[in-house]
Amino acid sequence: MKNVFNEKDTVDLLGQIVNIPSPSGFTKSIMQFIGTYLHDLGIEYKKTNKGAIIATFQGENNNVHRLLTAHTDTLGAMVKEIKANGRLKLTMVGGFNWNAVEGEYCTVHTAYGKKIRGTILMHETTVHVYRGAGELKRDENHIEVRIDEKVNNAEGVRKIGIEVGDFVSFDPRFEKTESGFIKSRHLDDKASTALLLQLMKYLKEENIQLPYTTHFYISNNEEIGYGGNSNIPNQVVEYIAVDMGAIGDGQSSDEYTVSICAKDSSGPYHYELTRQIVELAKSNNIDYKLDIYPYYGSDASAAIRAGFDVKHALFGPGIESSHAYERTHVDSLRATAHLLYVYVTSPMDSED
Structure with a gap:
């Protein structure tokens, strides 16, 4: 496994972005920060009329595309x-x-x-x-x-x-403990945003060509239901929401693994794509949990409701006490970072 996860850089970046206020509808500052971050890396991007950012990495195959999204808006x-x-x-x-x-x-x-x-x-x-x-x-x-x-x-x-x-x-009250825990408000979904930004940085600096053209969609209205349900290129076949895993009684997810969602309140996620992601975790020795989130929706499910013809899936770090004073562990960030990398560099099950 390539060293795709830089713990210090990821945690430092996460601390920066959770301390930029961005309730849904008030996200100009955080999106400006992300735009500057990408610009400084030499990564081109475009902005939607709603203020979201889409950065595109040209792949070997430009006929079928992938899209990964995380959201910066918060409660x-x-x-x-x-x-x-x-x-x-x-x-x-x-x-x-x-x-x-x-x-x-x-x-x-x-x-x-x-x-x-x-x-x-x-x-x-x-x-x-x-x-x-x-x-x-x-x-x-x-x-x-x-x-x-x-x-x-x-x-x-x-x-x-x-x-x-x-x-x-x-106030987020961001803190990283010596034992590797990260405590803060708004880890949903700024933890995933930090991971996608770090992945883009790694791909750019290592000059890695992806097998398929891949879009990184940083949305800013997910908490109110419509962050990533527009501006999806027609060539997109697979749509991945990178968002938190919900932890509690009856849940499989924890703070130390990547959580893969099979179903949430919108219904089941695409079965074959979800199984592909599970197999990628297994074959690369990435610690994961497969789970169902009973009171949950994502930008991927919003895209499906909007009528986009895509396969949709969801995975991300396990976040304890969601929508309150949240907590995760660097082990969960690491596992998610590794799964993100092996996913974007993997072949699709079928290109038909």
Whole structure:
């Protein structure tokens, strides 16, 4: 197996991109970063009208293509209401539980570029005042942002530049432990994004010619359902979503292997392509788990729903506590990186 996984470079890159705020709908900065990263490597790319990036590597066979995608957009929120007490009511961007962000530091991004810090809290947080607050439902009627400005009414909040519709990003709190764990918000799907960027870097620097023309699609709207369902070249036969493996009771996935998805809430993934990926893992001694994600959808399933005639599959690193304060291990990143490389350099089962 070629040394396709550089742990330090991958982890450093991941730390950089998780610290760039990018809730769905507010992804300009992260996409600019990725564009600069590719440009500095001499990799050409194009941007879609929705702001996604597609980089293409010409293959020996240009009649049938492959496409791999990961997404940079994350969970977040928007200001729904400026309350009379000077605090902010939120509306979710993406799907998560409010308790997953209770107590988290956040940033309000105003329309004029100002960044205002705050904390996401229950309105009834003070235990010396609100008896039984622990039993209250964590929802949009109780959760609010306490902004770190000397304001105590709606007029004061508006004077400092905050308005309804402003985006709110959550602090990632990225950390790598000595034992190899990586803890951070937004590993879904910035861990996979870092792996695809590193793969492109390796292919470019080693001047590796792929057997088929291959597109790397960095999407920016997956969390709201339509990140990678357009701008797919007609020659694409195989479409791979590189996204997190879901961990929990009844799941096979873990934090140390690459997770290959057989089915999610959209239905089964393409059986023959999935089996091909499993066989690639087996024949190359890559640790993997085959799994089903019950409450999950991907850019690959979005492409199928949009009507694209492609074989679709999904694999990626195992991510614990998805859509909360997530965690994975470098072993899972390594296994995913190796499977990505052997996949893009492998023959298709059939070219008919």
